[in-house]
Amino acid sequence: MILRCIECGRNYPVNDVRYRCDCGDLLEVVHDTESLRGKISRKTFDQRLSTREFPYNSGVWRYKELILDIDNKFIVSRPEGNTNLYSAEKVGEWVGVKHLWLKHEGENPTASFKDRGMTTGITVAKMMGFKKVACASTGNTSASMAAYAAMAGIKAIVFIPQGKIAFGKLAQSLAYGAKTLQIKGDFDDSMNLVEKICGQLKIYLLNSINPFRIEGQKSIGFEVLQQLKWQVPDWFVLPGGNLGNNSALSKGLKELYEIGLISRVPRIAVIQAHGANPLYRMWKKKTSFKPVQPVTIATAVKIGNPISWKKSIRGIEWSRGVVEEVSEQQIMDAKAMVDQAGIGAEPASCCSVAGIKKLVRSGIIHKEDKVVAILTGSLLKDPDAVVNYHLGKLKGIESTYANRPIQIEASLEAIRKALD
Numbered sequence: 203m204i205l206r207c208i209e210c211g212r213n214y215p216v217n218d219v220r221y222r223c224d225c226g227d228l229l230e231v232v233h234d235t236e237s238l239r240g241k242i243s244r245k246t247f248d249q250r251l252s253t254r255e256f257p258y259n260s261g262v263w264r265y266k267e268l269i270l271d272i273d274n275k276f277i278v279s280r281p282e283g284n285t286n287l288y289s290a291e292k293v294g295e296w297v298g299v300k301h302l303w304l305k306h307e308g309e310n311p312t313a314s315f316k317d318r319g320m321t322t323g324i325t326v327a328k329m330m331g332f333k334k335v336a337c338a339s340t341g342n343t344s345a346s347m348a349a350y351a352a353m354a355g356i357k358a359i360v361f362i363p364q365g366k367i368a369f370g371k372l373a374q375s376l377a378y379g380a381k382t383l384q385i386k387g388d389f390d391d392s393m394n395l396v397e398k399i400c401g402q403l404k405i406y407l408l409n410s411i412n413p414f415r416i417e418g419q420k421s422i423g424f425e426v427l428q429q430l431k432w433q434v435p436d437w438f439v440l441p442g443g444n445l446g447n448n449s450a451l452s453k454g455l456k457e458l459y460e461i462g463l464i465s466r467v468p469r470i471a472v473i474q475a476h477g478a479n480p481l482y483r484m485w486k487k488k489t490s491f492k493p494v495q496p497v498t499i500a501t502a503v504k505i506g507n508p509i510s511w512k513k514s515i516r517g518i519e520w521s522r523g524v525v526e527e528v529s530e531q532q533i534m535d536a537k538a539m540v541d542q543a544g545i546g547a548e549p550a551s552c553c554s555v556a557g558i559k560k561l562v563r564s565g566i567i568h569k570e571d572k573v574v575a576i577l578t579g580s581l582l583k584d585p586d587a588v589v590n591y592h593l594g595k596l597k598g599i600e601s602t603y604a605n606r607p608i609q610i611e612a613s614l615e616a617i618r619k620a621l622d
């Protein structure tokens with residue numbers, strides 16, 4: 203295992219505390235896939251499915267050889283992952299595909315996929331002896347980091363854009379005891395500041411710029427494949443914000459392919475909110491990367507200058523994937539459908555379902571395709587968005603599928619009338 207620059211290819215030892223190459227670009231963990239070929243098989247992972255043994259009971263550490271070769275004594279695990287893969291017929295009908303699965307990452311310990319990257323990130327922080335960790339966050343990274351840091355006895359410092367994160371997420375950060383700094387600026391300002399502070403003080407940075415976060419997040423793809431009995435779907439569709447998650451997905455799939463655990467490459471579709479779409483613009487117009495000023499109700503992806511855009515593009519190209527954008531209305535309508543199916547997810551998560559609908563309409567995803575959408579976070583993260591949608595109180599968004607609460611007299615007669 204080494205760290206390698208994604209741009210100039212320079213190598214660094216894995217125990218170097220660094221997030222960027224001297225040339226300024228991002229680093230990634232490189233595994234010795236050649237030697238892993240003989241060491242692991244599908245069976246290695248299938249045999250661990252029923253175990254309660256630490257750390258293989260985790261949906262991340264089950265794939266330990268592919269994630270991080272580290273002494274088990276350092277591992278901080280909840281245990282995360284092992285989330286459900288729902289076969290979602292009704293939602294499938296709505297988007298226009300026959301086979302749709304929803305991978306619900308909101309079922310993680312702190313209710314978003316961030317736990318998969320945080321277990322590896324905090325584990326490395328502990329191994330390296332850090333007493334403090336920090337991140338900038340639109341909410342879920344901070345919720346996750348606060349919880350894992352508390353478990354590891356490490357001090358957490360979170361930078362969040364003031365007044366711009368969902369209530370459930372702010373609550374988690376405070377509850378788990380993180381020092382919570384509400385920055386008077388947006389996510390991109392917070393990200394910029396936290397990277398500088400971590401460089402100056404002895405604080406470990408746990409945003410997805412950290413290459414070990416990406417390693418843990420690869421496990422979403424591994425787990426989906428295992429749940430599908432290693433049948434490779436035609437598509438993985440997921441939202442894109444800071445673009446770490448889709449970079450992780452493609453990296454993991456590429457490694458599986460190189461090791462020979464899968465023999466076909468699924469296509470990856472990254473879906474951005476229209477108001478926070480720098481990757482989409484670059485992709486569509488074939489121009490160079492340009493940050494935007496982000497505006498969207500999907501606060502988890504409200505990011506205008508995503509750190510991992512280069513990793514992301516590289517993975518999308520490798521998988522012959524696509525980038526799509528969706529409107530606020532499309533996000534909230536898709537969310538209402540996911541919610542009403544009894545599954546539920548936060549707004550950003552539903553970019554994936556809205557994106558599938560759009561890609562089916564434009565003929566890129568076919569009706570017969572087997573499609574896996576990743577739901578990145580729980581419905582309960584953002585109760586304001588839910589209630590205001592059903593009350594018809596979201597500015598500029600029509601509550602197409604509203605389920606309004608009914609105010610009623612406290613009498614049987616009134617209730618009978620209402621239920622008629």
Ligand SMILES: *Cc1c(COP(=O)(O)O)cnc(C)c1O
Nearest residue numbers: 342443444445446447502578579
């Ligand atoms: C973090 C997050 C995203 C965006 O993931 P990136 O890796 O930043 O692209 C999407 N949805 C939810 C719920 C998130 O918490």
Ligand SMILES: [Zn+2]
Nearest residue numbers: 207210223225
């Ligand atoms: Zn470099």
